[in-house]
Amino acid sequence: MPNIRVLRDIKARKGVAANEITRRAYLFVARNQSLPAQVRYQAQLQLNSFGRYTRPTTVKNRCTETGRGRGIISEFGLCRFQFRQKALAGELPGVHKASW
Structure with a gap:
């Protein structure tokens, strides 16, 4: 909710x-x-x-998950922390951690 x-x-x-x-x-x-x-x-x-x-x-612009108003990645509608959490969990298609 x-x-x-x-x-x-x-x-x-x-x-x-x-x-x-x-x-x-x-x-x-x-x-x-x-x-x-x-x-x-x-x-x-x-x-x-x-x-x-x-x-x-x-x-x-606010994060659709938490309502946070800062650090929003507008393409996904998520704040940077939620974006990182979902990317690491594999919930964002086409997004993966960069490798060295």
Whole structure:
């Protein structure tokens, strides 16, 4: 069973994916200097009304096993320690210990 950090990261990824196009549209309007100030202001208010887990900055790479947020090998989604443990156990296809 994944821990709460992993579940929160999954929730954030789903929220960002679901609202990405709408957020980008509002962001484009809010930053477009050729539009009237009132329109840009309304777009900024709409951006601010989005929930916490719709912002791309809330997504953080975490280990899928432990929830650790540092030392993540993104290709496998594991932290370095879990990657080493699984590689030594032979659970990762195509990964083996280097020999001298």
